[in-house]
Structures are given as C-alpha cells and as structure tokens.
Amino acid sequence: MTLYIASDHAGFALKEKIKAALKVQKITVEDLGTNNEESVDYPDFAETLSRRVAQKPEQNKGILVCGTGIGMSIAANKVPGVRAAMIYDDFSAKAASEHNDANVACFGGRTQKIGDVKRWIEKWMKTPASLETRHRRRIDKITEIEEKNCC
Ligand code: RB5
Secondary structure (H helix, E strand, O other): OOEEEEEOHHHHHHHHHHHHHHHHOOOOOEEOOOOOOOOOOHHHHHHHHHHHHHHOOOOOEEEEEEOOOHHHHHHHOOOOOOOEEEOOOHHHHHHHHHOOOOOEEEEEOOOOOHHHHHHHHHHHHHOOOOOOOHHHHHHHHHHHHHHHOOO
C-alpha cells in the first residue's frame, strides 16, 4: 500500500500537521503538494493524487485537504477507481471504510481540527472494508455506474 497526500493552499497547514502526525506513527506518506500557501486550484491536486491511487485502487490510499474537503472529494471522484469520502466525524470515518471501501479521505483545513482529523484517519485506515456483505454489492454498483459512463 502506498499512502499519498495532497492539498491546495487552504489545506496546506492541515496537510503539514497530518504529515507530522503520521510520521510519529511511523506511517510513510508520499506528498504530492502543494508546498506553500500560494493560491492554487484544488482540482489539479485532486487529479494528480487520484490518478496515483487509481493505479492500484484496492491497495493505494490517499488523503486530500482543501478548505472544506468538498471540492477535493467532488474532483477526486471523477477519476475511475477512486472512491473519495468527505470524513466529518467518528462514525463517517469508520463507515467510509466499512461501507464504502473509500480509498481516498478528504478533509477541510478551514473547518476541521488536527486532533479530530488524526483520530478519523486512524479509524478510516484501521477499519476493514466489509466486503462479504451487502456493501460489496453496493460498491460493485458504483463501479458499474463508472463503467457505463466512462470514456
Ligand atoms: C479555496 O479558496 C477553496 O475554495 C477550496 O480550498 C475548497 O474549499 C473547495 O472546495
């Protein structure tokens, strides 16, 4: 598994805090930018990270941070193979993996605090996807939508 992280300018500060927290936990993460708080466009970073995750969508994971997490999740979900979830509490952190097998987690640098985000990332990464259940069927239906509308 390779874990990628990226942000826009509004998510930069939180991205740096997430990286520091992951480092303490000895989790390696590949940073795809941005590298400062100069204004950039979040879809560029969402696309770069999503394409990397989509190379091995069942193994790779990604963390995206913008101002709200909303723009990043909308853009990331345009890349086939990516299931990006906007995580906003403990329950959604667990369900994003268990129910949705989300391979990308999105956060808001202007709306969320590192203490919460750190705990939510841990929950999302440690919770296995529940793929022997009804959730498999639903995820397969998402893939079918993708295939029907692709290219
Ligand atoms: C940037 O100002 C802001 O629009 C962006 O970070 C994000 O919140 C979009 O969803």
